[in-house]
Structures are given as structure tokens and as C-alpha cells.
Amino acid sequence: MAVRFVDPGHPEEKQGPRYRVWFRNVGNQAIAQPFNVMLFAANTERPSADLPQAGVRVTPIEAGGSRSVDIRLPVEVYYHEPRPPGQAGSL
Secondary structure, eight states: OOEEEEEEOGGGBBBBEEEEEEEEOOOSOOOSEEEEEEEEEOSHHHOOTTEEEEEEOOOOOOTOOEEEEEEEEGGGGTTOOOTTTTOOOOO
16 A cells, blocks of 8 residues: 655645555455545644545455555645644544
């Protein structure tokens, strides 16, 4: 798996930054159920429910198969207020 920055988006057009996520099914069976791949933008190491986030629904992947998806975070990542240490919420 890897996550790479693709472009910064266009805040004036209400587009946040875009990232490309690569992942692989390392199992010996297909993943038959669709699943979500999510990105969260945080100023701390602790996740919280109010973080800017975005994701995509991924269709089934064959055993050994790999995919990549592009995920564009919301423009709010540019305006998300940093929190003092110890002030982050939890999920």
C-alpha cells in the first residue's frame, strides 16, 4: 500500500488536495464485497469524528490483484484549525 500526493486542488474552486492510494489483495481469495477506502486530514496523531475526510467505494478485487484510487479531500482541510496537544477528540 502507498499514498501519494497528486495535486493541491483549487481552494478558489472549493477543491481540496488529491491523493492517490494504492492497495493490494494479498489473500488467496477474491474480496467479493465492495469496501471503502478513506482519508482523513489531521493536525494531531489522534483521530476525531470532526476531521475533514473523503473516500471512495471500491469494487471487488481478485486474489493478488491491486488497485489505485484517487481521493480528493474537501477544501476544509485548508481551514481546519489546529488543536493544542491533548485537545483532540476521539472516535
